[in-house]
Amino acid sequence: MKELKDRLNHLISKISPRLFFVIAYLHNRHRLPHFSHPKDLSEIWIKYVLEGNALKLYKLADKFLVREFVRERGHSDILPNLLGVWDKPITKTEFDKLPDSFALKMNYGAGMNIICQHKDTLSYQTVSSLLHKWFYNRKGYPCSENHYNLITRKVICEEYIGDSNQTSLTDYKFICINGEPFCVLVCFDRIDGEANYMPLTLDWKPLPNYNKNGCSYTIARPKNLDRMVRIASDLAKGIELVRIDLYDTGEHIYFGEMTLTPAGCIFHTWSQESLDEMGDYYWKTKATFVPQANF
Secondary structure (H helix, E strand, O other): OHHHHHHHHHHHHHHOHHHHHHHHHHHHHOOOOOOOOOOOHHHHHHHHHHOOHHHHOHHHHOOOOHHHHHHHOOOHHHOOOEEEEEOOOOOHHHHHOOOOOEEEEEOOOOOOEEEEOOHHHOOHHHHHHHHHHHHOOOOOOOHHHHHHHHOOOOEEEEEOOOOOOOOOOOEEEEEEEOOEEEEEEEEEEEEOOEEEEEEEOOOOOEOHHHEOOOOOOOOOOOOOHHHHHHHHHHHHOOOOEEEEEEEEOOOOEEEEEEEOOHHHHOOOOEOHHHHHHHHHHHHHHHOOOOOOOOO
């Protein structure tokens, strides 16, 4: 069923990107979107993508190339150590040379990560099979995320972040609007691709009304929150719409990625109230926003 749905999405997006977004928005929000005069953040972000802006910034979505951008913005210290980069799936010899713990990932798209805490629990056959699947999948992305199709595919390996006894690392996702972070979505207790989410203000006040399901969680304020906010601001400067993902181990802040189309611009887990408020903020700050052309 999922494969059939994916094929249908690709077909619709090729025929009409606008129709693709109309159907996706209608399915999630139960009303038609207004792209000519967008109000909520989902409508605004969809229009932004339909106008080709994500394509112009595709290098920021490349998990390898974005490292240079982070350096240029003065934050090389938050980059995880790069252990290797390959233009094809790694060989058995290359795998054997990796340390006991590491993070293997494709440089494009989402969900293509192999997080290894102890190498003796991970077979090369498993790694090779996954990397071949991800590397040579030529189906491509539909219009909602077609900037990923511009990325030259690579496999990168970074140091493992966190305690080797941890089951998952908390992810701090900063929603940035007109060059500044607006709020942070905390992703925690991630297991097999599923996770819990909690939106909070930049000064760590919970926003349960921003969760579509109304769930609220008590989450300890990260030790380096203030610096993470400053980093997100530095990285987002001059970019109209972007999500910046960071990690805070308590001892160190690490860069995760920059996402140009969060949740395909549909924001499935966010309430309508949250999208309306963020849309209002977008229009209030739009007049003073100064875009930067080169990235």
